[in-house]
Amino acid sequence: MEDTLVKSEIIKPENRVYKKTDLMTEKVLSYCPGCGHGTAHRIIMEVIEEMGLTEDTIGIAPVGCSVLAYEFMNVDMQQAAHGRAPALATAVKRLMPHKTVFTYQGDGDLAAIGTAETIHAANRGERITIIFINNGIYGMTGGQMAPTTLPGMKSSTSPYGRDLDMMGHPLKITELVAQLPGTHYVTRQAVHTPSNVRKTKKAIRKAFELQHQNVGMTFIEIVSNCNSGWKMTPVQANKWMVDNMFPFYPLGDIKVDGKMVEG
Amino acid sequence: MEKELRLMKGNEAFAEAAIRAGTDGYFGYPITPQSEVMEYLMAEKPHERTGMVVLQAESEVASINMLYGGAGCGKKVMTSSSSPGISLMQEGISYMAGAELPCVILNVVRGGPGLGTIQPSQSDYSQSTKGGGHGDYRLITLAPSSVQEMYDSVKLGYELAFKYRNPVLVLSDGAIGQMMEKVEIDAQVERLSEEQIREQHPWATLGRHNGRERNIITSLDLDPARQERHNEALQRKYKEVEEKEVRYEKINCDDADYIFVAYGTSARICQKSMQLAREKGIKVGLFRPITLFPFPKKELHEMAGQVKGILSVEMSAGQMIEDILLAVEGKVKVEHYGRMGGIIPAPGEVVDALEQKIVKG
Numbered sequence: 087m088e089d090t091l092v093k094s095e096i097i098k099p100e101n102r103v104y105k106k107t108d109l110m111t112e113k114v115l116s117y118c119p120g121c122g123h124g125t126a127h128r129i130i131m132e133v134i135e136e137m138g139l140t141e142d143t144i145g146i147a148p149v150g151c152s153v154l155a156y157e158f159m160n161v162d163m164q165q166a167a168h169g170r171a172p173a174l175a176t177a178v179k180r181l182m183p184h185k186t187v188f189t190y191q192g193d194g195d196l197a198a199i200g201t202a203e204t205i206h207a208a209n210r211g212e213r214i215t216i217i218f219i220n221n222g223i224y225g226m227t228g229g230q231m232a233p234t235t236l237p238g239m240k241s242s243t244s245p246y247g248r249d250l251d252m253m254g255h256p257l258k259i260t261e262l263v264a265q266l267p268g269t270h271y272v273t274r275q276a277v278h279t280p281s282n283v284r285k286t287k288k289a290i291r292k293a294f295e296l297q298h299q300n301v302g303m304t305f306i307e308i309v310s311n312c313n314s315g316w317k318m319t320p321v322q323a324n325k326w327m328v329d330n331m332f333p334f335y336p337l338g339d340i341k342v343d344g345k346m347v348e349g
Numbered sequence: 350m351e352k353e354l355r356l357m358k359g360n361e362a363f364a365e366a367a368i369r370a371g372t373d374g375y376f377g378y379p380i381t382p383q384s385e386v387m388e389y390l391m392a393e394k395p396h397e398r399t400g401m402v403v404l405q406a407e408s409e410v411a412s413i414n415m416l417y418g419g420a421g422c423g424k425k426v427m428t429s430s431s432s433p434g435i436s437l438m439q440e441g442i443s444y445m446a447g448a449e450l451p452c453v454i455l456n457v458v459r460g461g462p463g464l465g466t467i468q469p470s471q472s473d474y475s476q477s478t479k480g481g482g483h484g485d486y487r488l489i490t491l492a493p494s495s496v497q498e499m500y501d502s503v504k505l506g507y508e509l510a511f512k513y514r515n516p517v518l519v520l521s522d523g524a525i526g527q528m529m530e531k532v533e534i535d536a537q538v539e540r541l542s543e544e545q546i547r548e549q550h551p552w553a554t555l556g557r558h559n560g561r562e563r564n565i566i567t568s569l570d571l572d573p574a575r576q577e578r579h580n581e582a583l584q585r586k587y588k589e590v591e592e593k594e595v596r597y598e599k600i601n602c603d604d605a606d607y608i609f610v611a612y613g614t615s616a617r618i619c620q621k622s623m624q625l626a627r628e629k630g631i632k633v634g635l636f637r638p639i640t641l642f643p644f645p646k647k648e649l650h651e652m653a654g655q656v657k658g659i660l661s662v663e664m665s666a667g668q669m670i671e672d673i674l675l676a677v678e679g680k681v682k683v684e685h686y687g688r689m690g691g692i693i694p695a696p697g698e699v700v701d702a703l704e705q706k707i708v709k710g
Contacts, residue, residue, distance in 0.1 A: 142556040144422070147567075156565045162554035164421045165567035166414065167444045173411040174418030178554075180402045181374050181424050182543070185556060203414070206407035 107132045109140060109160045116154055118225075120320025122310030123151060125277040126219060127158050129287040130188070134161060137294060143186040144178050146171040148200075150192035151225040159190075169200020172207035175214040186297055188215040194224050197233040197259040204259065211268030211302040215293040218260065218305065221312040222331060229315035233257040236334055241315070256334065260307040264341040270302035272341040276309045276332075278324045302344065309335050353534040359499040359526040360385035363429065363455055363519075366503035368395045371538035373424035374402040376415035378434060381467040382523040383457035386429040399540055409434040413441030413454075420450035421566035423546040423553030425507055429455035431523070432473050433464060435481075442516055443482030446583070447568025451510035453503060454488075455519045457526035460664075460691040468691025469523030469614055474668035477520045478642040485580060487587045488518040489594065490641040492612035496530035498639075504538075509594060511550075513586055520641060522664070524614040524693060596639035597648060601627075605634030607707055608652060610673055611662040612638050614693060619662050621696035626703060633703060641669070646676040653677035658707035661685045662699055664692070682707060 109131035117123045134143050140161060147155040149168035156163035166174045171189035179187040196204050196218050207214065223241055224230040231241040231248060234256050238247040248256075264272040271293055275286035286308060293304035309331050313323035339347045357365065364386045367375060372395075377387045387405060395401035406412040412428045419426035430438065435456045445452060456477065460470035477490045489509050493499045499521060506517040546553055554564045570576045601623060602608060609619040616637040626633045636652060638645050653659065658681060661670040667685035674683055686702035688694045 140556075141558050141560075144554050144556060146418070153569065156563075156567060160557075160563055162556055162564045163566070164418060164554055165448075165565070165569055166417070167440055170410070170414035170417075170441070173406070173414035174421070176404070176411075177374060177376060177402075177415035177418035177424075177426070178422055180404060181419050181422060181426075182555070202407055203411055206411065 107135045109135045111158055111160045113157045115158060117151065118314045120311065120313045120323060121151075122221070122277045122308065123219065125283060126217070126286070126308050126310070127155065129277070129283060130190070130217065130290055131159055131161070133287060133290045133294060134186070137291065139186045139294065142184065143188070146174045146178070146187070146189040148189070148191040148195040150195050152190055152192060152219065153226065155190050169195050169198070170203055171195065172200065172203040172212070172214070172216065176207050176210070176212045179212060179214050183213065186294055188217060190217050191219070192225070193218070193220045193222065193232045193234040197257050201259070204263065205266070208263045208303050208305065209266045209268045213297050213300060213302070215290075215297055215304045215306065217290070218307045219310050220307055220335065221310045221315070223312045223315040225312045225315045229312075229317075233259070236330060258335070260305065260340060263305050264346060268302050269305055269341060270344045271296055271304040273305075273339045274307040274309060274335060274337050276327075276337055278311065278327065307335070309337065354531050355534055356529055357496060357532050358385055358529050359496045359521060360429075360457065361389045362496045362500040362532045363503060364389035364393070365534065366500040367427055368393060368398055368401060369535060369537055370503045370507055371399065371425060371540045372401050372427055373540055374404070374415070374419045374426045375428065376404050376406050376412040376419070376426065377428045377430065378406050378409045378412050380431045380434045382459060382469070382526050383429050383431050383455065385526070386455065399537070401540070409437040410441065413438035413445075416452045417441055417445055417448070417450060420445065420452045421448070421554050423550035423555065425540070427453040427455070427503070429457065431457045431459045432461050432470070435473065435476070439482035442488065443484050443486065444568050445516050446486035446488070447484060448566050449514040450516065450566065451507070451514050452516050453506035453510060453519065454516060455521060458520065458522040460689065466691040467523065469664065469693060470689065470691055471522055471613060471615060471664040471687075472666070472668065472689065473520065474641065474663065474665060477518050478644065478672070486583060487590070487642050488516050489513065489590060490518045490520050492520050492639060492641050493525060494613050494616045494637065496525070496528065497532050499525060500532050500534075513590055515586065515590075520613070522614050591643040594640060595643045595645045595648070597645040598637040598639060600635040600637070602634035602636060602652065605632050605656055607631065607633045607658045607660065607703060608636050608656050609633060609660050609662050609699070609703070610636045610638070610649070610669070612641060612669070615662045615664055615687075618694055618696055618699060622699035622703070625696055626700045629700070631700075631703065631708060644672045644676065646672070649673060649676040650678065650680075653680040656681060658682045658684070660699075660703050660707050662694070663687045664694070665689065682710070684710070
């Protein structure tokens with residue numbers, strides 16, 4: 087068949103529509119297929135590369151599923167004790183204000199064990215960017231209840247559903263952080279569709295730009311899925327996230343230019 | 350150049366030494382009896398003097414993790430606290446030991462357990478010298494017994510911390526922290542530039558300049574074989590510290606029949622006790638460890654063959670005595686004398702204890 091394309095005719099620079107950023111290492115991701123972490127990692131690294139920040143960025147990895155983030159993100163990284171990433175980032179940025187400093191934290195890390203570090207770093211207006219992945223569950227340890235687990239939502243430590251009387255309410259820490267005068271830009275995004283990925287990437291770029299305008303903390307929540315923790319297929323998990331997580335954690339900007347966005 | 354002498358509290362001397370030693374960042378949380386450290390630093394505006402960052406954190410947990418972040422960038426960082434606050438820091442200290450990060454931590458010890466008291470004590474010896482947090486690690490532990498030594502412990506602390514990439518703990522107590530003595534102030538050491546740090550500490554996370562491979566600061570390695578090798582390397586390092594960094598002082602030990610072993614405030618009490626005992630015809634000397642880890646094991650072992658008995662004097666229920674017993678290997682009688690709860694023993698009490706427990710016993 088004469089009109090069939092051969093491989094060498096397809097793989098040409100002018101035909102390329104996507105290239106993996108060099109700021110993601112060759113290491114195979116440790117995340118479950120369908121998990122949002124990989125996409126979130128990639129777009130952060132893409133922004134750093136596109137903005138030319140590679141030589142002056144320090145990232146802080148948390149404890150949780152993304153504890154090994156430093157194996158995938160090809161920039162200088164520190165791995166923090168559980169919940170303490172904002173404290174590490176505070177010192178890094180205060181000692182070197184010209185650097186770009188970000189933390190990457192899950193809901194257990196940021197909104198349970200690290201609540202004090204989160205709130206106080208935000209309240210001091212540390213010039214750092216916090217990227218907060220909220221999937222409403224402890225994925226790493228096998229699906230236990232998180233501070234952000236929805237009312238009635240089942241987990242291995244709330245097997246009959248989250249009982250608000252007994253277990254307390256989900257913590258909307260992003261709204262809480264937005265109330266503090268130290269935060270300048272607070273937004274909630276997702277990475278489950280191409281359009282959401284683009285929006286989130288734009289938010290990350292904005293946050294990193296603001297870091298060098300000396301205006302305060304930038305905080306991006308990414309509502310994500312946990313298909314293995316939620317015990318669903320990736321497709322079911324994304325649908326469940328849209329139907330259940332988004333109504334409770336609505337997407338969009340919460341605070342822009344230091345002012346609350348009118349709901 | 351003429352020497353600059355000042356009359357200072359131990360805590361203030363430590364703070365001034367911090368600025369003079371070229372510290373990049375101090376992160377702390379107030380607690381009695383060491384709050385003067387941060388108060389002095391804030392009043393001195395070290396940001397104007399040297400560019401040093403001073404930050405009051407929301408807790409000791411945050412302070413020690415700020416040290417982790419700063420030390421990970423190769424910066425000279427320090428904190429100070431007192432016993433309950435140091436307990437809160439143990440997780441972070443363990444992480445720093447695991448990630449091999451240098452820093453200087455001052456513990457102005459007060460009596461415990463729990464909230465205990467704000468008065469001086471030496472009951473944190475075991476926590477300081479045996480690890481304190483989880484995992485197999487050691488802190489290089491310095492025990493100043495004067496305001497001058499508080500001052501000097503900063504420079505020495507950084508020297509050892511960076512040489513071995515390990516946290517250094519300065520184990521002081523409420524009496525040394527609060528008392529005033531004259532201090533000889535040395536010249537200002539310049540803070541290192543980012544370029545100097547890149548050169549001297551190539552492991553630091555300062556950003557991937559000139560496209561170098563990324564640096565990672567972590568205590569995690571999930572591969573057991575690699576984690577074991579990492580632990581073995583740490584143990585080799587501690588062994589080297591034990592071989593090379595022992596520091597101690599001997600006073601009137603040459604003709605002594607008995608010796609006191611004491612550090613910090615207890616060593617000061619024992620100097621007077623020694624004088625009182627000698628007036629009564631009891632020939633006693635003082636062996637003062639300056640490093641508690643590494644503990645002067647060999648030196649004490651040698652001393653044990655030359656004397657009739659050893660009295661360990663410590664403001665605790667008897668923690669250091671375990672190290673003395675291990676060092677002397679049963680060659681000579683060893684007893685402990687101490688007071689607890691924030692009480693400092695009187696010199697006469699110590700002499701009585703020597704007579705009762707060692708001379709007559």
